[in-house]
Amino acid sequence: MICPKCKGEGVLRIFSPQRFMNCYFCNGSKTVPEIHAQWIVEGTILKDRRIQKRFILRKAANLLKMDPKDLSDMEIGKVKPNLNISYRTIKTIKH
Numbered sequence: 001m002i003c004p005k006c007k008g009e010g011v012l013r014i015f016s017p018q019r020f021m022n023c024y025f026c027n028g029s030k031t032v033p034e035i036h037a038q039w040i041v042e043g044t045i046l047k048d049r050r051i052q053k054r055f056i057l058r059k060a061a062n063l064l065k066m067d068p069k070d071l072s073d074m075e076i077g078k079v080k081p082n083l084n085i086s087y088r089t090i091k092t093i094k095h
């Protein structure tokens with residue numbers, strides 16, 4: 001399928017039309033395997049669960065003992081999301 005992030009351009013514009021970065025989703029290859037369509041849906045579910053708990057990504061990753069990059073990749077569907085991740089059992093640390 002055409003990369004959903006860069007719409008098949010392989011690059012993303014940053015701040016202005018003249019500045020580009022390599023697309024972080026397809027790494028510039030412009031297309032991604034079909035399975036990513038499913039992963040994007042699942043990643044959105046993960047992200048919604050996190051936002052319901054009002055966790056920022058870094059904090060959520062910390063609580064899950066994960067690298068924030070790995071959690072982020074799951075939430076955007078770049079890698080297969082682990083739907084076993086649940087924030088229900090995680091207690092927020094009180095300050």
Ligand SMILES: [Zn+2]
Binds near residue numbers: 005011029030
């Ligand atoms: Zn792309």
